[in-house]
Amino acid sequence: MRAKAKKKAAFTDGLVVSTRARFGFTAAPGTTDDARIRDITQALPPEYADQLFTAREQGATELQLRQIAADGLARMYFRANNSRAHGLGVEFTDVEHIEIEL
Structure with a gap:
């Protein structure tokens, strides 16, 4: 059952990430936005599920x-599926919790 759910997430459905963490940004040269704690719940496309599962199976670290x-x-979330804020770099630190749902 678990393998079937992982396969479905990796190829069709994606997954949902819920987190409370500090996010900060860098954009065009010389611009920044100070980091702050945010609560975010966001669906991610299948390729991220696949990357996460593959990395975990290969012994990737938590980082x-x-x-x-x-x-x-x-x-x-921040670049709206790369339709805006091109070049925006996102820093993800001080993770209080992170949950991944299939």
Whole structure:
């Protein structure tokens, strides 16, 4: 059952990340936005589920897994699936909690 859910997430449905963490930003040269704690719940597309599952199976560290989730949140939440805020870099630190739902 679990393998079937993971396969579905990695190829069709994606997953949902819920987190409370500190997010900060860098954008165009010379611009920044000070980091602050945010509560975010965001659906991520299947490729992030696949990346997370593959990395975990290959022994990735928590920091590496968190970076994959941060990349997905940056793309989908902050850059609206890369339709705005091009070049916005997102820093994801001081994670209080993170949950991933299939």
